[in-house]
Amino acid sequence: MTQSAKAVLLDVKEASRSFGGLKALSEVSLYIGKGELIGLIGPNGAGKTTLFNLLTGVYPPSTGSIILNNESIGGMKPYKINHKGAARTFQNIRLFTSMTVLENVKIAFHQHARHSLFTSMLRLPKHFKGEDEITQKAMDILKIFNLAGQCGEVASNLSYGNQRRLEIARALAAGPKLLLLDEPAAGMNPNETRDLMNLIAWIRKEFDLTILLIEHDMSLVMGVCDRIYVLDRGMLIANGTPSEIRSNPKVIEAYLGQEA
Numbered sequence: 706m707t708q709s710a711k712a713v714l715l716d717v718k719e720a721s722r723s724f725g726g727l728k729a730l731s732e733v734s735l736y737i738g739k740g741e742l743i744g745l746i747g748p749n750g751a752g753k754t755t756l757f758n759l760l761t762g763v764y765p766p767s768t769g770s771i772i773l774n775n776e777s778i779g780g781m782k783p784y785k786i787n788h789k790g791a792a793r794t795f796q797n798i799r800l801f802t803s804m805t806v807l808e809n810v811k812i813a814f815h816q817h818a819r820h821s822l823f824t825s826m827l828r829l830p831k832h833f834k835g836e837d838e839i840t841q842k843a844m845d846i847l848k849i850f851n852l853a854g855q856c857g858e859v860a861s862n863l864s865y866g867n868q869r870r871l872e873i874a875r876a877l878a879a880g881p882k883l884l885l886l887d888e889p890a891a892g893m894n895p896n897e898t899r900d901l902m903n904l905i906a907w908i909r910k911e912f913d914l915t916i917l918l919i920e921h922d923m924s925l926v927m928g929v930c931d932r933i934y935v936l937d938r939g940m941l942i943a944n945g946t947p948s949e950i951r952s953n954p955k956v957i958e959a960y961l962g963q964e965a
């Protein structure tokens with residue numbers, strides 16, 4: 706796909722981020738077209754999570770611009786970027802572990818719900834209607850992730866694989882246009898990983914999503930992504946289809962360097 710062939714949802718231009726003397730990202734430019742499923746790979750410390758942190762407002766870029774849906778979001782607060790349509794999951798799962806599975810998803814809906822604090826505080830009829838609607842919507846999402854049967858379970862009681870799935874369910878509840886998944890299959894066994902990848906491909910279509918996926922498992926990224934960006938030591942060293950990336954000498958060198 707060329708950049709002009711499809712509407713661009715995310716456009717990153719020469720984004721850099723330094724931490725003290727360390728340049729974690731160096732003038733990275735990339736785009737993601739609406740509806741694409743894009744992989745982001747690179748050796749340890751390449752800057753993948755830092756890029757996610759810039760895209761979701763954890764840190765502002767030191768220089769450069771980030772455009773989401775034709776709007777500049779670089780340096781916005783995380784909740785604002787979330788409202789603009791970008792939701793993420795984390796490398797280390799971040800659930801409300803003492804809340805139930807259902808509550809974890811409902812919280813994300815509440816952050817986007819229309820009923821006001823005023824109606825909630827006064828417990829007006831509109832509040833209860835809104836609450837019922839949110840419970841129903843949360844249950845619908847949990848069903849997709851096969852977690853409805855465990856909706857009353859405290860999140861920390863779920864298996865590791867299910868906690869990862871719940872985190873994705875929660876991100877979806879925010880109604881994102883762009884879903885950023887940071888190693889969603891980390892710690893899963895091969896069967897869980899395969900199921901998760903099928904699910905990601907399915908939700909992409911069902912929810913009309915654009916997805917950026919960080920993943921270490923190369924065969925998994927190659928199998929599911931339309932295009933792949935490769936970072937190494939903070940710089941973008943390649944961009945292409947899975948087969949182009951597989952045979953790219955710079956990519957092979959970066960990964961061999963890691964093993965050495």
Ligand SMILES: Nc1ncnc2c1ncn2[C@@H]1O[C@H](COP(=O)(O)OP(=O)(O)OP(=O)(O)O)[C@@H](O)[C@H]1O
Nearest residue numbers: 724727728729747748749750751752753754755756
């Ligand atoms: N908040 C921070 N303060 C200082 N240095 C940081 C910070 N965040 C990231 N870095 C550094 O920036 C570089 C890139 O880190 P980052 O976590 O983005 O890499 P990564 O590609 O996600 O790595 P991994 O695959 O190991 O998760 C590393 O050298 C890291 O130590």
